[in-house]
Amino acid sequence: MNKSIFRDILILGTIGLLLLLGGYWAVIKLKQIDLSETFNFELSQEYEEKLGQMIEESVLESGNGSEIVRNQKLDSALKIITARLEGSIDSSVYDYKFIVLESNDINAFNIPGGRIFIFTGLIDFTDSPEQLAAVLAHEMGHAEHKHVVKKLVKSLSLSAIVAVLTGGDPSVFTSIMQSVLGNVFDRESEREADEFACQLMEKAGIDPIAMATFFHKLNEKELSYDKNLELLMTHPHNDSRIQFAKGYQLKKEFKPNAFDLDWTEIKNHLGNE
Amino acid sequence: MEYYPLPQPEEIPEREKEDAMGAYLMMFAAVAIGLPLPVINLIAAIVYFYLNKSKSRFVYFHSLQSLLSQIPTTLINWALVIWSLNIFFTDRIISDEFIAYAIVAGIANIFYFIFSLIAAFKARKGKMYYFLLFGKLSYGIVFKVKENEMGTIENKPPF
Numbered sequence: 001m002n003k004s005i006f007r008d009i010l011i012l013g014t015i016g017l018l019l020l021l022g023g024y025w026a027v028i029k030l031k032q033i034d035l036s037e038t039f040n041f042e043l044s045q046e047y048e049e050k051l052g053q054m055i056e057e058s059v060l061e062s063g064n065g066s067e068i069v070r071n072q073k074l075d076s077a078l079k080i081i082t083a084r085l086e087g088s089i090d091s092s093v094y095d096y097k098f099i100v101l102e103s104n105d106i107n108a109f110n111i112p113g114g115r116i117f118i119f120t121g122l123i124d125f126t127d128s129p130e131q132l133a134a135v136l137a138h139e140m141g142h143a144e145h146k147h148v149v150k151k152l153v154k155s156l157s158l159s160a161i162v163a164v165l166t167g168g169d170p171s172v173f174t175s176i177m178q179s180v181l182g183n184v185f186d187r188e189s190e191r192e193a194d195e196f197a198c199q200l201m202e203k204a205g206i207d208p209i210a211m212a213t214f215f216h217k218l219n220e221k222e223l224s225y226d227k228n229l230e231l232l233m234t235h236p237h238n239d240s241r242i243q244f245a246k247g248y249q250l251k252k253e254f255k256p257n258a259f260d261l262d263w264t265e266i267k268n269h270l271g272n273e
Numbered sequence: 274m275e276y277y278p279l280p281q282p283e284e285i286p287e288r289e290k291e292d293a294m295g296a297y298l299m300m301f302a303a304v305a306i307g308l309p310l311p312v313i314n315l316i317a318a319i320v321y322f323y324l325n326k327s328k329s330r331f332v333y334f335h336s337l338q339s340l341l342s343q344i345p346t347t348l349i350n351w352a353l354v355i356w357s358l359n360i361f362f363t364d365r366i367i368s369d370e371f372i373a374y375a376i377v378a379g380i381a382n383i384f385y386f387i388f389s390l391i392a393a394f395k396a397r398k399g400k401m402y403y404f405l406l407f408g409k410l411s412y413g414i415v416f417k418v419k420e421n422e423m424g425t426i427e428n429k430p431p432f
Contacts, residue, residue, distance in 0.1 A: 008409060011406075012405055012406055019380055019381070020373065020374070020377050023372075023376040024370070026376065027369045027372045027373045027376070
């Protein structure tokens with residue numbers, strides 16, 4: 001009797017352990033499967049570049065009242081910031097292009113082909129070049145992880161996008177524009193971009209705390225939503241992002257290298273243009 | 274070690290067969306009510322067990338087996354609820370470990386559901402049905418002849 005009970009305990013314990021290991025293995029395996037790779041849903045680099053060009057032209061043509069800002073001081077400051085970030089990426093398929101648009105919106109967004117649009121409202125909102133670098137690094141994270149392209153392929157199908165690029169149905173292009181300019185990514189993508197941004201900032205000698213400071217400022221401006229709604233929202237709550245940036249483990253040898261830029265003067269100059 | 278003889282299907286009254294089946298089926302209703310507090314089904318099983326244990330050894334066995342077999346799944350479900358609440362009120366990051374545990378908890382509940390259903394049908398037909406481990410434990414508790422049930426009490430020396 002006792003022997004057979006011990007045998008049963010052993011059998012149940014083994015089943016439980018196998019189930020637990022099997023469940024964990026299944027999760028790991030499922031996460032490794034990139035559906036876009038499995039079903040070859042990738043948009044070729046050539047097509048992505050072409051799509052990026054088309055969207056850029058369309059944004060600049062329609063513009064919604066936003067015009068490209070040409071400001072020598074800002075341009076040279078932006079060059080310093082972006083060169084530091086770009087130089088810190090190990091290998092990138094993109095030759096990034098940063099375009100500043102006149103708009104009071106505190107926003108930046110990226111489109112396929114490594115093009116990143118920055119609104120003057122965002123520049124004006126930041127307190128330091130490091131904060132702007134944090135936002136740009138985040139957008140570069142979206143680009144490097146190909147979030148925009150993946151989102152487009154997911155929502156419109158690869159064939160529809162290729163049809164547009166090869167001169168097909170132009171009405172689909174409107175959907176592409178809406179999807180790109182909507183600039184809403186899922187929570188996982190936002191986390192990936194934040195993680196990429198912190199790593200890039202560290203390599204570039206910029207303290208990721210700038211990202212936390214930026215989100216803290218956004219919170220103060222009440223641009224975030226109620227934390228209790230976070231599970232329902234696509235973006236992680238700013239508090240979570242502040243925590244993430246603050247908790248980011250920097251290497252021991254990390255030494256911050258502040259930008260030698262008079263940010264207030266650059267911003268003032270921007271306002272006077 | 275002596276055991277009472279097992280009751281055979283034809284000897285068991287219909288009423289007892291239904292009571293034995295009820296021990297398993299009652300739990301399904303309790304689970305539905307108990308969600309998301311999985312302890313309610315356990316309480317229901319305990320109540321059912323104490324109400325029915327004196328009816329017959331057959332009903333006693335099935336009620337006890339149903340009660341004992343609920344303990345692991347109840348614990349698993351409770352852990353899942355506590356873990357979920359912890360995630361909700363803290364960092365809100367769903368880890369791989371949590372997903373794996375949720376899958377395992379789901380599978381454990383499905384197994385439990387299937388085996389309970391089989392046991393309910395067997396009990397309705399007046400048959401004994403032994404779960405792994407819990408079947409043997411219940412049989413040992415219910416059918417084992419205890420010393421004081423053997424007849425006269427016998428005094429023994431200390432060595």
